Amino acid sequence: MPLNYHHLRYFWAVAHDGNLTRTAQRLNLSQSALSVQIKELEERLGHPLFERRGRKLHLTEAGRIALDHADAIFATGQELVATLQDEGNARTALRVGAQATLSRNFQIGFLRPMLARSDVEVILRSGNPSELLEGLETLNFDLVLMNHEPASDSLTSFETHHLAEQPVSIVGTPVRLDPKRPIRDLLEEQPFILPTTNNSVRTAFDSMASRMSVRPQVAAEVDDMAMMRLLAREDIGLALVAPIVVQDELSSGRLVEAEEHPRIKESFHAVTFKRRFPNPLVRELLTYSLPQ
Incomplete structure (x- = not known):
């Protein structure tokens, strides 16, 4: 039996609205009638x-x-109405969450294989770890x-994939x-610009200073690498960062790197959620990125 696209559109409207009653009012339908339409779509697809x-x-x-498929289907329909000369290409969504303290340069490098594809739409959002992991569990992210x-x-359904490890510099x-x-x-x-205390790099830095019996002056604690x-660059203090964060400034000479390294490493991980339909x-992106 072919898919009923009226049912799919009703589902699409409810999914984006998040409220059955409000959607029924907007579509001028009874709530029970809208529920029946969605129930029939679930029976056709074989899944709630x-x-x-x-x-x-x-x-x-x-x-x-x-919802991903419905977005693509109805977007293509809108493009068809807009111009018969451009059929448009369906784009598959990849939803990625990134820890706010993570290097933007690293994120771009990791996502580059997908950013270069015309058939993929990368949706990238940042947040704190608890927000990101909750987003994985509620299927708002494909990867974090x-x-x-x-x-x-x-009881945890997270899967962690180690991507890389980079030394941190001053x-x-x-x-x-x-x-x-x-x-x-x-x-x-010198005053120092440091990650916040819930960061593993900051923990390692504090341990190093303790071993040396030194209490560094903290000019700023920052949870965003772009701000660090x-x-x-504004000469507020010395920054504890992976060189990839400031690679442009190091290349231009605007910033320089201490020759003695603090022997601290920052690890980069991709976290996924065990899903029946990943x-x-x-998998394509991890194949590009995981160490061989």
Whole structure:
């Protein structure tokens, strides 16, 4: 039996609205009639598309996949109406969450294989770890990028894929940073721009300073790498970052790097959620990116 596209459009409207009653009013239908239409679509597809949590409707995993296809179908229809000379290409969505403290340069490098494709639409959002992992569980993200592994136990459905590991450096303006100065002297003499205390790199830095019996002056604690980069360029202090974060400034000489490294490494992980119907683009992307 062919798919009933009226049913699909009703589902599409409810999925984007998130409220059955409000959608029924907007479409000038009774709530019961709208429910019947969606029920018939679920029977045709063989999977429930929504689950009710309290008073709210949430997409199931099958519902998220159906919504992706519905978005593509109705977008193509709009393009067809707009111009008969351009049939348009269906674009598959890849929803990625990224920890706010993660290097933008790393994110672009990781996503480059998908960003270069005309048939893929990359939707990228940043947030804190708890928000991102919740987004994975509710199927709002296909994949999340983090600089630490999430806690795991027998009840957890997260899968962590180690992508890369990069040494962290101390960088600053040529006026402030003498690259040949030992780290101990820099810790004693210069203010530092550091990640916030819930960051693994910050934890390693604090341990290093403690071992040296030094209490560095903290000029700023920042949970955003773009802001850390900007503060370093503005000569607010020395920044503790992976060189990839400031690669343009290092190349131009606007910032320089201390020759002695703090022996701290930042790890990069892709976190996925065990799904019955995983987005095939995730496996493609991980194939490009995982160490061989």
